[in-house]
Amino acid sequence: MTRSVPAKAAVYALMLLMLVVFIGPIFWFVLLAIRPADTFFTMPPVTAFTPIWDSVNYAFGDPGNNLPQLLNSLIVAAGAVMLNLPFSLPAAYALSRFRIKGRKHLMMWYLGLLMAPPVAFLIPYSILASAVGLKGSYFSMILILQTLTIPFSIWLLRSFIDEVPVEIEEAARVDGASTATIIGRIVLPLILPGVIVTSMFAFVFSWNNAAFPLVLSNRETATLPVGTLRYFGTAGVTWGFIAAAAVAAMIPPMLIFLALDRYVVRGLTFGSVKG
Amino acid sequence: MATLSFQSVGKRFGDGTLALSRVDLDVKDGEFLVLVGPSGCGKSTLLRSAAGLETLTEGRIAIGGRDVTDLGPGDRDIAMVFQNYALYPHMDVYENMAFGLGQRKIPKDIIRQKVEQAARTLDLMPYIHKKPGTLSGGQRQRVAMGRAIVRDPQCFLMDEPLSNLDAKLRVQMRAELKLLNARLGVTTLYVTHDQVEAMTMGDRVAVLRPVSDESQSNLQQCAAPRELYEKPVNLFVAGFIGSPAMNFITVRPVRKGKTLRCTIAGTDMTLPLTPQQAAARPFLDQWIDRDLILGVRPEAFLYPNPTSGGLRSEVLITEMTGADAYVFFELRGTASNRITARIDPRHLPERGAALEIGVDMERVHFFDPGSGLALRG
Numbered sequence: 001m002t003r004s005v006p007a008k009a010a011v012y013a014l015m016l017l018m019l020v021v022f023i024g025p026i027f028w029f030v031l032l033a034i035r036p037a038d039t040f041f042t043m044p045p046v047t048a049f050t051p052i053w054d055s056v057n058y059a060f061g062d063p064g065n066n067l068p069q070l071l072n073s074l075i076v077a078a079g080a081v082m083l084n085l086p087f088s089l090p091a092a093y094a095l096s097r098f099r100i101k102g103r104k105h106l107m108m109w110y111l112g113l114l115m116a117p118p119v120a121f122l123i124p125y126s127i128l129a130s131a132v133g134l135k136g137s138y139f140s141m142i143l144i145l146q147t148l149t150i151p152f153s154i155w156l157l158r159s160f161i162d163e164v165p166v167e168i169e170e171a172a173r174v175d176g177a178s179t180a181t182i183i184g185r186i187v188l189p190l191i192l193p194g195v196i197v198t199s200m201f202a203f204v205f206s207w208n209n210a211a212f213p214l215v216l217s218n219r220e221t222a223t224l225p226v227g228t229l230r231y232f233g234t235a236g237v238t239w240g241f242i243a244a245a246a247v248a249a250m251i252p253p254m255l256i257f258l259a260l261d262r263y264v265v266r267g268l269t270f271g272s273v274k275g
Numbered sequence: 276m277a278t279l280s281f282q283s284v285g286k287r288f289g290d291g292t293l294a295l296s297r298v299d300l301d302v303k304d305g306e307f308l309v310l311v312g313p314s315g316c317g318k319s320t321l322l323r324s325a326a327g328l329e330t331l332t333e334g335r336i337a338i339g340g341r342d343v344t345d346l347g348p349g350d351r352d353i354a355m356v357f358q359n360y361a362l363y364p365h366m367d368v369y370e371n372m373a374f375g376l377g378q379r380k381i382p383k384d385i386i387r388q389k390v391e392q393a394a395r396t397l398d399l400m401p402y403i404h405k406k407p408g409t410l411s412g413g414q415r416q417r418v419a420m421g422r423a424i425v426r427d428p429q430c431f432l433m434d435e436p437l438s439n440l441d442a443k444l445r446v447q448m449r450a451e452l453k454l455l456n457a458r459l460g461v462t463t464l465y466v467t468h469d470q471v472e473a474m475t476m477g478d479r480v481a482v483l484r485p486v487s488d489e490s491q492s493n494l495q496q497c498a499a500p501r502e503l504y505e506k507p508v509n510l511f512v513a514g515f516i517g518s519p520a521m522n523f524i525t526v527r528p529v530r531k532g533k534t535l536r537c538t539i540a541g542t543d544m545t546l547p548l549t550p551q552q553a554a555a556r557p558f559l560d561q562w563i564d565r566d567l568i569l570g571v572r573p574e575a576f577l578y579p580n581p582t583s584g585g586l587r588s589e590v591l592i593t594e595m596t597g598a599d600a601y602v603f604f605e606l607r608g609t610a611s612n613r614i615t616a617r618i619d620p621r622h623l624p625e626r627g628a629a630l631e632i633g634v635d636m637e638r639v640h641f642f643d644p645g646s647g648l649a650l651r652g
Contacts, residue, residue, distance in 0.1 A: 099289070167361035170328050175375035175422075176349030189365045 026250070032243035040239050055240030059248070066245045068220075069227035072138070073207055073249070076223055079142040080206035081199045084149045089195070091150075092157035093183055097166070107158075110151035118211055121147050126215050136218035144212050149202040156201070160194030161187060197263040204253045224249045277339025277429040278304050279325060279462055285333025285489065286320055294320040297492035298334070300481060302430070305460045307453070308497075309477030311467055313515070316483040317493045318466045319434055325464060326355050326432050338429050349378070354423035358435040360415045362407040362422070368394070369403045372421045393421045396455075413444050420455070430462035437472065449476060470516055474500040482512050510568065510647040513640060519573050519615045524606060525644070526569045528559045535559060536584065537569060537636075542607065545584040552636045556652045559641070567650070570640035573601065576616035580633035586614070590628050595620060604630055 039046040210225035279302040286295040310318040327348035481497040507513035526537040588604040600620040
């Protein structure tokens with residue numbers, strides 16, 4: 001299809017506008033981390049300045065409060081993924097393969113969990129965590145993050161398992177394989193792209209989550225989003241430090257999506273078409 | 276090598292559908308038995324029950340005299356070939372064939388020996404380290420066969436294994452499969468909806484039909500292909516086996532002096548029987564002046580007509596297939612009865628022409644209109 005020059009120009013202008021809307025704030029934040037403090041909010045914005053690394057150095061070098069938080073975020077997000085799969089994979093398999101009574105209702109209930117405001121779980125859970133002495137631990141955060149990651153993972157993984165022809169499993173059963181062998185050696189390798197994309201989303205959801213760690217973490221186990229929020233202090237808002245920490249927090253999800261984007265597209269179309 | 280026997284097998288699904296009822300069937304040692312029937316006749320369910328992929332609600336199944344009704348698929352010592360091959364897509368040809376042996380904890384060097392032997396038999400050595408996705412339909416089909424062969428099972432169960440192949444390859448694989456069975460001598464139960472496949476491959480063929488209640492049986496007749504064709508036990512088998520199908524005409528035997536003839540209901544057309552033909556069918560005496568169903572295969576028509584009676588109509592259309600020609604006509608007086616007759620292409624009549632065609636009463640079948648059972652003398 002060939003288009004006229006003005007139509008083409010209009011399409012490009014629209015794309016540029018969207019790019020500005022999406023990338024603009026991120027770009028502005030990145031600049032915020034490296035510009036001198038006196039140019040933060042000047043109007044019109046100062047476009048020419050010598051980058052200074054004070055904010056970055058303060059967040060991650062000396063005193064470097066945010067460096068252990070980066071590690072904490074990694075522990076919590078990776079832990080959430082690792083706790084997620086052993087539960088969501090068998091559940092997704094069962095919901096895909098077995099004629100369970102009320103299967104549809106169960107799936108809807110999981111969806112409902114995703115739609116419920118996370119804070120609704122947070123307060124009772126926080127009280128519970130205090131009562132059993134878990135509050136402040138990594139595990140308490142990893143555990144409550146499952147209320148987000150498990151329902152989501154079950155939906156996504158189930159749609160991947162649905163795509164595996166049941167005859168392949170029947171062939172394996174005739175070949176003498178047990179259910180555990182079938183899941184481990186037949187189904188799992190076939191849905192590996194699905195497992196990867198599910199883990200990615202679980203990781204990013206957990207990484208980005210600020211509300212749960214804000215309530216459940218302590219000074220030693222605080223994650224990076226919590227660390228970012230701490231800069232909203234009584235003595236004023238230190239925008240440079242916030243920007244430095246926030247930009248650092250953006251990098252891992254970006255890297256993950258860049259590295260694994262081919263799985264993301266497949267995963268999302270799987271999830272949206274089937275259900 | 277073993278026998279496979281079904282004893283009054285019944286299966287009702289969870290949703291209440293009755294799939295199987297009162298099926299008694301014995302597959303002999305080394306026999307190639309084909310299950311055939313229209314969709315919904317229970318042939319696949321019967322095969323899957325033998326594999327242990329369906330649990331029975333009635334009856335028992337025994338393999339080699341051992342009751343396997345309550346055993347899982349892996350403990351029955353059977354191998355199955357699926358319609359879509361069901362190969363493991365992430366494993367190469369070797370791994371696909373070795374998987375079942377590995378599950379049985381067979382030493383690695385013996386597995387290698389067996390897989391390579393099967394691969395050589397099936398001409399799969401050039402592809403041994405290729406994934407199923409890169410193979411053609413025929414090659415995948417052979418891998419599926421290889422996966423069954425390496426296991427040395429008591430019997431093979433095959434669920435329409437050729438139906439995904441194109442027509443030419445299907446004919447070729449049909450012969451290969453038959454040869455393989457003859458060489459290995461493994462008891463085989465084979466499901467198909469294609470009656471040509473059934474007739475050409477089966478030592479015996481079992482014809483199944485759908486059932487509506489537990490008093491009926493799916494199994495209509497189990498016999499050698501020729502017997503099935505020449506001596507169908509009832510209207511269903513007669514109508515199902517043979518292509519084009521047998522024609523059914525309502526007739527009434529009448530006796531005039533010494534001669535016996537069948538009149539076509541509502542017309543003055545008659546089909547006379549010679550004294551020898553009448554003598555070979557003594558049961559007709561009990562049906563004098565009563566309606567019964569005459570079954571005529573397309574090749575049992577005589578054209579040009581040498582007999583004194585015969586059918587009169589006009590040619591609806593003709594079909595020329597090369598070696599044969601078929602003429603289609605309607606038989607007036609018998610409700611919407613369209614007849615197909617095979618004739619010699621040299622005598623092919625014009626479309627719309629008046630047609631007078633005889634029936635070889637030596638080769639016809641008679642059926643009781645009430646029970647549908649074949650009448651034999």
